[in-house]
Amino acid sequence: MPNWRDPALKLALAWWWLTRPRTVGVRGIVTDADGRVLFVRHSYGGRHWFLPGGGGRGHEAAETTLCREIREETGLEVRPTRLVGAYLYLGAHKRDHIFVFACERLGGDLRAVGGE
Numbered sequence: 484m485p486n487w488r489d490p491a492l493k494l495a496l497a498w499w500w501l502t503r504p505r506t507v508g509v510r511g512i513v514t515d516a517d518g519r520v521l522f523v524r525h526s527y528g529g530r531h532w533f534l535p536g537g538g539g540r541g542h543e544a545a546e547t548t549l550c551r552e553i554r555e556e557t558g559l560e561v562r563p564t565r566l567v568g569a570y571l572y573l574g575a576h577k578r579d580h581i582f583v584f585a586c587e588r589l590g591g592d593l594r595a596v597g598g599e
Contacts, residue, residue, distance in 0.1 A: 505578040509549040510536035511586040513561055521593075523556050534583070545582045553586070558594040561586040 485492060511534060513521040522532040537552035539545065546563045553561050563584035572579040 505580065507539045507545065507548075508537060508579060508581045509539070509545050509552065510534040510581060510583045511549050511553050511561060511563065512567060512583065513553065513557075513559065513586045513588055515588075521557065521559075546584070549582075549584055549586070554591065556596055557591075558596065559591040560589040562589055 487493075513535065515521075521535060523535045524530055524532050535553045535556045536549060537556070539548040543551075549563055550561060553559055564587050565585045567583045567585055570581045570583070572581060
């Protein structure tokens with residue numbers, strides 16, 4: 484059982500809290516001509532419905548991440564048109580920064596992608 488009064492333990496926990504991992508993700512709002520919004524449901528995890536998107540790779544720009552993730556998940560080619568919001572999720576001891584963009588559909592065929 485850890486001794487929560489131990490100053491070294493308190494210092495280690497404070498250091499971890501300040502330097503814990505930080506992630507950057509994106510989500511896209513893609514609509515059709517009738518104003519319907521596209522949602523995706525992954526074949527893993529809780530199988531909830533989400534706006535399409537995902538996590539960045541290295542120093543990839545948010546817009547680049549968004550186009551890649553939507554293409555991988557749906558087969559659609561999009562262009563981000565406007566930043567709708569930026570959100571910070573601190574649950575589960577994370578620092579997830581999530582950027583949500585409105586998107587214009589440029590082409591591609593909507594399809595279910597295996598594993599996504």
